[in-house]
Amino acid sequence: MKLITRDTDYAVRALCFIAKCEREIVPVSELNRNLRIPKPFLRKILQILNKKGMLKSYKGKGGGFMLAFAPNKIFLADLIEIFQGSLKLNKCIFKKRICPDIKTCKLKKRIDAIQKHVISELKDITLVSLLGETRTYGAKGG
Amino acid sequence: MKLITRDTDYAVRALCFIAKCEREIVPVSELNRNLRIPKPFLRKILQILNKKGMLKSYKGKGGGFMLAFAPNKIFLADLIEIFQGSLKLNKCIFKKRICPDIKTCKLKKRIDAIQKHVISELKDITLVSLLGETRTYGAKGG
DNA sequence: CAAAATGATACTAATTTAGTATCATTATAA
DNA sequence: TTATAATGATACTAAATTAGTATCATTTTG
Numbered sequence: 129m130k131l132i133t134r135d136t137d138y139a140v141r142a143l144c145f146i147a148k149c150e151r152e153i154v155p156v157s158e159l160n161r162n163l164r165i166p167k168p169f170l171r172k173i174l175q176i177l178n179k180k181g182m183l184k185s186y187k188g189k190g191g192g193f194m195l196a197f198a199p200n201k202i203f204l205a206d207l208i209e210i211f212q213g214s215l216k217l218n219k220c221i222f223k224k225r226i227c228p229d230i231k232t233c234k235l236k237k238r239i240d241a242i243q244k245h246v247i248s249e250l251k252d253i254t255l256v257s258l259l260g261e262t263r264t265y266g267a268k269g270g
Numbered sequence: 271m272k273l274i275t276r277d278t279d280y281a282v283r284a285l286c287f288i289a290k291c292e293r294e295i296v297p298v299s300e301l302n303r304n305l306r307i308p309k310p311f312l313r314k315i316l317q318i319l320n321k322k323g324m325l326k327s328y329k330g331k332g333g334g335f336m337l338a339f340a341p342n343k344i345f346l347a348d349l350i351e352i353f354q355g356s357l358k359l360n361k362c363i364f365k366k367r368i369c370p371d372i373k374t375c376k377l378k379k380r381i382d383a384i385q386k387h388v389i390s391e392l393k394d395i396t397l398v399s400l401l402g403e404t405r406t407y408g409a410k411g412g
Numbered sequence: 413c414a415a416a417a418t419g420a421t422a423c424t425a426a427t428t429t430a431g432t433a434t435c436a437t438t439a440t441a442a
Numbered sequence: 443t444t445a446t447a448a449t450g451a452t453a454c455t456a457a458a459t460t461a462g463t464a465t466c467a468t469t470t471t472g
Contacts (some may be wrong), residue, residue, distance in 0.1 A: 131381070134461065155417060168463050175419070188470020189416045238399065239273070242391045249384045257380065276430065297448060311431050317450070330439025331447045 135211040138165050139173050140204070143182070144258050147199045155192035173211075180210050199255035205247065277353040280307050281315050282346070285324070286400050289341045297334035315353075322352050341397035347389065 141163050146154045156174060160167040174193050177183045182202065183193045195202070283305050288296045298316060302309040316335050319325045324344065325335045337344070 131385075133459095157417080166462065169461070171418080172462080178418085185418060186470085187416095187418045187468075189414095190471060191417045191469080193418090238391065238395055242388055243273075245387055245391075246384055249380065249387075253380055275428095299448080308431065310433070313449080314431080320449085327449060328439085329437070329449045331445095332440060333438080333448045335449090 132208065133212055135169075135173050135176075136207050138163075138170065139177060139207050139211060140255075140258065141165065142170060142174060143177070143195065143199075143202060143207075143255055146183075146193060146195055147255055147259060153186055153190075153192040153194045158192070176210065182206070182210070199259060202255040203251060204253040204257075205250040208250065274350065275354055277311075277315050277318075278349050280305075280312065281319060281349050281353060282397075282400065283307065284312065284316060285319070285337065285341075285344060285349075285397055288325075288335060288337055289397055289401060293334075295328055295332075295334040295336045300334070318352065324348070324352070341401060344397040345393060346395040346399075347392040350392065 142159050142165070145159055145163060149158075156167060156170050159165070159170055159174075163170075174183060174185075178185045178193065182196055184196050185191070185193050284301050284307070287301055287305060291300075298309060298312050301307065301312055301316075305312075316325060316327075320327045320335065324338055326338050327333070327335050
């Protein structure tokens with residue numbers, strides 16, 4: 129059971145690297161060299177992050193990607209949602225077919241409660257959690 | 271993001287049906303008729319539950335499957351584990367490659383905490399949660 | 413104009429999930 | 443003793459998701 133798929137994983141790593149980088153604007157080639165993540169896959173992931181407004185991009189020589197927000201404004205929950213879709217855990221089960229004879233299905237309630245807990249915890253986690261606190265970062269704004 | 275895959279889902283439904291059934295021993299054909307789950311898939315699932323000791327099976331005419339335990343001894347967490355493997359949520363990420371410069375990765379700790387919560391909640395949920403409490407069931411023992 | 417970057421997009425490969433098929437064995441009862 | 447209705451074992455196929463590649467167009471810098 130996976131809470132986090134590989135693209136979310138790579139996105140987190142890439143964003144962390146950019147946050148820690150001296151240079152504000154970081155090209156994919158540099159991320160590729162440092163993180164050992166395949167370049168085309170990285171490109172795809174960063175393009176998505178850009179479209180979703182998590183990164184700003186600069187084309188042409190000397191271009192690359194920059195954080196759109198400060199690390200404490202970048203939430204793991206958002207990244208998961210971008211790459212893995214809605215955070216609802218109980219998509220498949222207990223929609224309609226089960227518990228036909230019970231008005232309020234207890235299981236559904238409990239699954240919902242678990243889900244709410246997971247989501248609220250995830251919403252609390254930002255890039256900063258990965259970077260430690262005693263540093264300054266290249267990113268600004270937010 | 272799915273907490274529960276289809277085989278777990280079907281397993282829960284099948285076990286519920288058996289628990290609620292007048293007859294103690296229920297053949298796949300009857301489950302198939304009532305639950306509208308494809309018969310070969312049901313067979314596969316029930317055979318797994320049997321091998322894992324959650325059901326007892328009886329071959330031959332008049333045979334079928336019987337709960338091996340009372341419904342309050344059948345845990346959702348166990349079913350998830352049987353069909354979806356270990357309940358660890360953080361298989362993929364934060365094993366070794368991330369946080370190379372931080373001794374104790376805060377994110378890992380928080381993911382672990384979330385995971386423990388989910389597991390402990392799931393461990394609390396039994397078949398009874400699906401059946402209501404004010405009834406008697408066909409199953410015994412445990 | 414060359415080089416180094418992203419944008420857009422379409423494609424392939426691998427893995428996991430979902431579901432089928434079939435033959436062998438067992439038990440019951442006419 | 444034979445037909446029938448069940449499971450056991452196992453191998454297979456199909457669909458969906460996840461992971462990753464490839465390519466051509468555009469932009470920017472020098």
